[in-house]
Amino acid sequence: MAKNNKFSSEENFLPTSSPVLDGNEKRYVGECFKTNWISANGPFTQKLEEKFAKWIGTKYAVACSSGTAAIHLAITSLGLEPGDEIIIPDFTIICSASMPILAGLKPVLVDVDEYWCMDPTKIEEKITKKTKVIMPVHMYGNPANMEPILKIARKHGLLVIEDACAAHGAEVGGKKVGSMGDVGCFSFYSSKNITSGEGGAIVTNNEKVAQMAKLLRSQAFEKPRFFHRFLGFNYRMTDIQAAIAFAQMENVNKKVAKRREIAKNYTRLLKGVKEISFHPEPPWGKSTFWMFGILINKSFGRNRDEVIEMLNRKGIGAERFYYSMSQQPIFLKEKNSCYPNVRGKYPVSQDIARRGLYIPSGLGLSLSDQKRVVKELLSLIKK
Numbered sequence: 062m063a064k065n066n067k068f069s070s071e072e073n074f075l076p077t078s079s080p081v082l083d084g085n086e087k088r089y090v091g092e093c094f095k096t097n098w099i100s101a102n103g104p105f106t107q108k109l110e111e112k113f114a115k116w117i118g119t120k121y122a123v124a125c126s127s128g129t130a131a132i133h134l135a136i137t138s139l140g141l142e143p144g145d146e147i148i149i150p151d152f153t154i155i156c157s158a159s160m161p162i163l164a165g166l167k168p169v170l171v172d173v174d175e176y177w178c179m180d181p182t183k184i185e186e187k188i189t190k191k192t193k194v195i196m197p198v199h200m201y202g203n204p205a206n207m208e209p210i211l212k213i214a215r216k217h218g219l220l221v222i223e224d225a226c227a228a229h230g231a232e233v234g235g236k237k238v239g240s241m242g243d244v245g246c247f248s249f250y251s252s253k254n255i256t257s258g259e260g261g262a263i264v265t266n267n268e269k270v271a272q273m274a275k276l277l278r279s280q281a282f283e284k285p286r287f288f289h290r291f292l293g294f295n296y297r298m299t300d301i302q303a304a305i306a307f308a309q310m311e312n313v314n315k316k317v318a319k320r321r322e323i324a325k326n327y328t329r330l331l332k333g334v335k336e337i338s339f340h341p342e343p344p345w346g347k348s349t350f351w352m353f354g355i356l357i358n359k360s361f362g363r364n365r366d367e368v369i370e371m372l373n374r375k376g377i378g379a380e381r382f383y384y385s386m387s388q389q390p391i392f393l394k395e396k397n398s399c400y401p402n403v404r405g406k407y408p409v410s411q412d413i414a415r416r417g418l419y420i421p422s423g424l425g426l427s428l429s430d431q432k433r434v435v436k437e438l439l440s441l442i443k444k
């Protein structure tokens with residue numbers, strides 16, 4: 062279960078999200094025990110990769126140990142090199158910056174738009190001779206504005222890695238996120254639409270990239286074994302994890318629909334409440350509303366952190382948004398040629414990071430749970 066905070070052990074506590082394992086998960090894990098195939102590269106890993114690639118709409122999927130590992134695998138499998146620059150949104154999770162940095166790349170920050178994803182109108186001014194890749198993040202289930210992003214990438218000969226770790230099933234023009242760039246990255250962490258506890262995958266239409274990702278995920282073992290042309294990692298997914306994720310995939314469309322329904326209910330229940338702002342669904346695509354995020358407006362009479370603290374005390378899970386990359390202490394205080402330049406202006410990203418929180422949005426949430434959340438949230442508004 063995704064732990065929420067110090068209050069999460071209380072009875073009746075409504076977590077922001079917890080996994081729902083109501084399909085064939087137990088049965089398939091039982092099969093792993095029967096066949097004794099509990100480590101990687103077993104039959105469930107293969108079945109999961111085939112099913113996931115088909116659902117996303119790519120030729121290949123390569124399962125791995127986390128979304129973070131997927132981002133690292135994407136970067137290294139595309140042959141990006143130390144010194145290359147990668148454009149990322151300022152509002153994102155730390156691994157959007159840390160994985161490129163670990164691979165010797167330099168992240169370059171771009172502010173986000175009103176849908177909380179990379180703003181395409183601010184990309185070109187950040188492109189230099191060293192830029193090799195753009196990595197939009199489909200934030201909290203919202204698809205980034207892929208059409209102009211892909212156009213810019215084509216114009217400048219850049220690769221595109223889509224971080225779709227939190228947006229399984231989001232779409233742009235009928236295409237699933239993850240399928241539009243050169244590589245898409247996914248997380249199967251316990252709060253995600255599809256989970257294996259921990260886990261992830263990359264997807265791609267490029268056979269060479271898929272083969273390289275498979276190689277690097279397993280220490281770059283080739284033949285003869287233990288003789289290395291490349292340096293890889295241990296990012297393998299176990300077959301037990303793959304069995305769970307495969308069972309989850311059998312109901313994936315229902316899970317996406319449920320997340321959308323939760324968002325619809327909250328939007329209806331909170332209609333006309335001026336003290337908060339919502340995560341708007343962009344006109345160019347379909348969101349999955351992975352986590353239902355809100356922004357606390359000034360008229361609320363309390364700041365975001367107070368609201369979280371008070372909700373938690375009332376037994377309601379609530380978590381702050383990511384810090385923007387331009388406000389990360391490590392990048393502000395330490396000098397390293399790979400660290401992003403944080404001196405630019407990122408007003409939208411920093412505002413969202415300051416005012417944003419998400420409320421319970423897990424797949425097991427009922428309408429009465431949602432009503433309880435809304436009642437408690439509204440009771441905190443200072444008149």
Ligand SMILES: Cc1ncc(COP(=O)(O)O)c(C=O)c1O
Nearest residue numbers: 127128129154226227248249250
């Ligand atoms: C946008 C984004 N990218 C990457 C990750 C990392 O995924 P994982 O926790 O599986 O490493 C997350 C996790 O929530 C995420 O939201």
